[in-house]
Each structure stands twice: as C-alpha cells, then as structure tokens.
Amino acid sequence: MNTIDNNGENDNSLNDGLDKVGQAYGRLPHEEPPELLDQAILNSAHRAVEKKPHWMKFGWLHGLTTTAVFVLALSLIFNQREQLPDFDDRMRTRDSVGLEREKAAKKQSRDIQSDLRMELKEENETRQDVFKSTPVQAASPSEAMEIAVGEQGMEQSSAGRRSMDVQDSLNVKTDSADNDASGIAPVLEESLMDEADLITETPELEVIARQSFPAAVSAPVASETSASVGIDPEIKQRLLAIIQLKQSGDEAWITELEKFKQHYPDFPLPDELSD
Amino acid sequence: MYIHILRVNPGYTLGDLVRIGYAALMREMTDEKLMQRYAKGDAKAFDQLYARHRAPLYRYFIRQVNNPATANDLYQGAWEKIIKGREKYRPTAPFKVWMYRIAHNHLVDHYRRMRPVDSIEPDTLSDTRADPSQDIIDGEQKDILRAGIIALPVEQRNTLLLQLETGLKMKDIAKVTGVGRETVKSRLRYAVNYLKRSLVE
Numbered sequence: 001m002n003t004i005d006n007n008g009e010n011d012n013s014l015n016d017g018l019d020k021v022g023q024a025y026g027r028l029p030h031e032e033p034p035e036l037l038d039q040a041i042l043n044s045a046h047r048a049v050e051k052k053p054h055w056m057k058f059g060w061l062h063g064l065t066t067t068a069v070f071v072l073a074l075s076l077i078f079n080q081r082e083q084l085p086d087f088d089d090r091m092r093t094r095d096s097v098g099l100e101r102e103k104a105a106k107k108q109s110r111d112i113q114s115d116l117r118m119e120l121k122e123e124n125e126t127r128q129d130v131f132k133s134t135p136v137q138a139a140s141p142s143e144a145m146e147i148a149v150g151e152q153g154m155e156q157s158s159a160g161r162r163s164m165d166v167q168d169s170l171n172v173k174t175d176s177a178d179n180d181a182s183g184i185a186p187v188l189e190e191s192l193m194d195e196a197d198l199i200t201e202t203p204e205l206e207v208i209a210r211q212s213f214p215a216a217v218s219a220p221v222a223s224e225t226s227a228s229v230g231i232d233p234e235i236k237q238r239l240l241a242i243i244q245l246k247q248s249g250d251e252a253w254i255t256e257l258e259k260f261k262q263h264y265p266d267f268p269l270p271d272e273l274s275d
Numbered sequence: 276m277y278i279h280i281l282r283v284n285p286g287y288t289l290g291d292l293v294r295i296g297y298a299a300l301m302r303e304m305t306d307e308k309l310m311q312r313y314a315k316g317d318a319k320a321f322d323q324l325y326a327r328h329r330a331p332l333y334r335y336f337i338r339q340v341n342n343p344a345t346a347n348d349l350y351q352g353a354w355e356k357i358i359k360g361r362e363k364y365r366p367t368a369p370f371k372v373w374m375y376r377i378a379h380n381h382l383v384d385h386y387r388r389m390r391p392v393d394s395i396e397p398d399t400l401s402d403t404r405a406d407p408s409q410d411i412i413d414g415e416q417k418d419i420l421r422a423g424i425i426a427l428p429v430e431q432r433n434t435l436l437l438q439l440e441t442g443l444k445m446k447d448i449a450k451v452t453g454v455g456r457e458t459v460k461s462r463l464r465y466a467v468n469y470l471k472r473s474l475v476e
Contacts (some may be wrong), residue, residue, distance in 0.1 A: 017467035024420045024474060025439045033333040037347055041354045042325060046318040048358050
C-alpha cells in the first residue's frame with residue numbers, strides 16, 4: 001500500500017487516490033527483463049570485479065614492448081643485409097689489390113736478385129780473367145794484398161749498398177715482398193765470400209799479403225773490408241801493375257809511377273813504391 | 276538449519292552447504308552491505324542485489340517509454356552505470372535512492388537525446404496521448420491505466436512510477452528527481468487525479 005506523509009486534507013485525498021491507482025497498477029502484468037539481458041548484465045558485473053594479474057593490467061605495454069623489439073630486430077637484420085654485399089665487395093677488392101701488389105713486389109725482387117747475380121757473376125769472371133792473364137810477381141806482395149783486400153771490400157760494400165737499395169725500394173711493398181728482398185743480402189754475402197776464398201786460395205797473393213799485411217790477413221775479412229771502403233778499382237789495378245813492373249825489373253815502372261802521381265797526387269803510395 | 280537441509284537433501288556435499296549458507300547470508304544482508312561487498316570484489320553480492328531490483332527497475336523503464344527495445348537499452352545502460360559507479364557508492368544514502376537516481380538521470384539523458392525528434396514537453400505530450408476511447412471500448416481497466424500513465428507528462432509519470440514501483444518516500448523521490456518535496460507532492464496529485472478520472476470514465 002502506497003502512503004504519503006499526512007500533512008492535512010489534501011494529503012488524505014492524495015493517499016486515497018494513490019491507493020486506488022496502486023490497486024489498479026498492481027493488476028498490471030509484471031514485466032521482467034529478458035533472461036539474455038539478465039545474463040549479459042551479470043556477466044558484465046562479474047567481469048568488472050575479476051582480479052587480473054598485475055602484468056595483465058599493463059597488457060598493452062607488454063604488447064607494445066614485444067612489437068618494438070620485433071621491429072628493431074627486423075630493421076637490424078635488413079640493415080645488415082643491405083650493408084653486407086658492399087662489405088664483401090670492398091674486402092674482395094682489397095684482397096685482389098693486395099695480391100697484385102704482392103705479386104708485383106715478388107716479381108720485382110726476383111728481377112733484382114737475378115740482375116745482381118748476373119752482375120756479380122760477370123764481375124767474378126772478369127776478375128778471374130785478370131788474375132789469370134796477369135802473372136803476379138813477388139816483388140811487392142803487400143801492395144798486391146792491399147789491393148786484393150780493398151777490391152774485396154769494395155765488392156762487398158757495393159753489394160751491401162745494393163742490398164740496402166733493394167730493401168728501400170721494397171719497403172712500400174708487402175711484408176712477404178720485404179722478406180724476399182731481405183733474402184738478397186745473404187745471397188750477395190755468399191757470393192762475396194766465394195770471391196774472398198778465391199783470392200786467398202791464390203798462392204802468390206797470399207804470399208804478398210803475408211809479407212805486407214800480416215795482421216790484416218790473419219784478421220777476419222769482414223773487419224778488413226770496412227777499412228778499404230772507397231778505393232777506386234782503377235787505382236788499385238794501376239798500382240798493382242806498377243808493382244808487377246817493378247818486381248819484373250822493368251824500368252817502365254818509374255814512368256808509370258810518375259804518371260800515377262800526376263793523376264793521384266794525394267793518394268798514399270804503398271811501401272814498395274814509396275822508396 | 277544445516278541439519279534440516281541434510282535431512283531433506285541427504286546428497287548435499289559440504290560445498291553445497293557452504294553455498295547455501297552463503298546465499299542465506301546474502302539474503303539477509305541489506306542493499307547497502309551488498310553494494311559495499313560488490314565494490315570490494317564480491318560478485319555474488321551483486322547477484323543478490325540484482326535479483327532484488329531487476330524487475331522494479333525494468334518496469335520503471337518500460338512504463339516510462341512503453342517500448343520494450345528502448346526499455347531494454349535503458350535498463351542495461353542503467354545497470355552498466357551502477358556497475359561502473361560501484362566504488363563511488365557511499366552508504367550514507369539508501370542504495371535504492373542511489374540506484375534510482377542513476378536510472379532517472381539515464382532516462383533524462385535519453386529524453387534529451389530524443390527531444391529534437393520526439394518532444395517531451397507536457398503540452399506536446401498531451402497531444403501524443405493514446406486514444407482513451409479505444410481503451411474504454413476494450414473494457415480493460417489495466418489498459419486504461421497503462422494508457423493513462425503513458426499519457427501523463429514526463430515529470431508526473433516519473434514521479435508516479437517511482438512511488439508505485441519502488442515505494443520510496445516523498446523525500447527520497449525528491450532526492451532522486453532533484454526537486455523539492457512539495458513539487459513531488461504536486462506532481463503526484465496531478466497524476467493521480469488524471470488517472471482516477473480516466474478510470475472512472
């Protein structure tokens with residue numbers, strides 16, 4: 001029963017009217033919401049208070065992070081793929097250039113080595129011819145030794161200079177080329193040692209050397225060569241020839257000596273000729 | 276109570292008894308307690324609350340608009356607002372007042388949206404009244420009453436339905452509708468007099 005606050009005669013009439021209307025209203029059909037609607041509302045209410053795990057509250061952040069990492073990884077992969085062919089090309093070019101340079105350096109060093117060998121061989125042959133054609137007299141053995149030793153020193157020092165030049169020219173090349181070039185020095189040294197052996201094996205020269213320079217002959221060749229560096233081979237040959245003339249008793253040695261003195265006034269004469 | 280239940284239904288398990296006990300506890304709870312429990316995450320409390328108020332609220336809407344589809348939309352929308360506003364609810368006011376205030380505001384929003392097309396002014400509503408003669412011909416008093424309710428101006432109809440469906444006192448109806456108590460009384464008087472005349476005729 002509907003009731004209104006009783007505030008007088010008007011409220012009584014209102015209450016009576018409400019009672020009558022209420023009775024009629026109660027006879028109206030009692031509509032109810034559809035069951036589907038009930039279920040939808042209840043589901044919505046239950047979902048609203050379902051406790052989600054903490055990470056589920058930031059599910060969007062999780063998805064965003066995963067997507068960002070995926071995109072970053074893909075972009076890195078594609079970027080590297082784009083750069084990789086260039087890198088390979090550069091490496092290939094660099095390798096080919098290096099190989100060509102190395103080949104050129106090796107070839108150059110081989111050429112230089114062969115040239116040097118040829119020169120040394122020719123000089124050896126020439127010198128042997130000179131020694132064979134010119135009989136050595138025992139008149140002035142010391143001068144002959146000096147010349148011989150000086151000649152040997154000259155050869156060795158010039159060979160050393162050549163070796164240094166070769167090394168300088170090969171400094172700009174690759175390491176392997178440098179190694180090849182540095183291998184020339186031992187070869188030259190070996191050939192010079194052969195020459196020295198040839199000189200010392202000659203009995204006349206050895207006799208002359210022992211008489212004139214006993215200390216020099218007994219000392220190692222390498223230490224002597226440094227003292228005679230810079231003597232002109234022509235001077236040596238002329239002096240050797242004058243000594244040979246003197247020992248053979250030919251008076252022409254005096255004329256030759258005068259000529260020599262005119263040409264080389266400052267050159268110190270050996271003991272055999274200084275008399 | 277549990278012994279009696281087991282005598283009647285010996286197949287019940289302990290879980291069934293717990294559920295029965297919980298449901299009984301819920302039934303004894305006031306609306307305010309249930310709403311507070313629901314706000315704290317107890318979905319079962321909402322089930323109980325919904326069971327109590329579903330039919331009156333639905334009738335409140337369907338007799339306002341006299342259209343089941345629109346009534347369904349309004350009804351669902353009102354409950355969605357109640358669910359969303361669960362944490363804002365304070366037990367200082369009766370739950371029923373809070374709930375019907377939400378429903379009333381939702382209905383007013385609906386009328387505002389409909390205003391350009393379907394005027395709801397009392398004067399214009401009088402032009403849209405159903406034909407009472409048709410109801411008389413049918414001889415059905417309830418149809419006359421239903422037609423009379425629909426024919427009432429919105430404010431009078433709203434106040435009358437709140438009185439008839441919810442049983443709220445005038446001061447609570449005044450809180451729900453946001454008007455003074457005397458205004459509520461005046462609207463009720465006009466509505467009742469109109470319906471009485473319709474029923475007598």
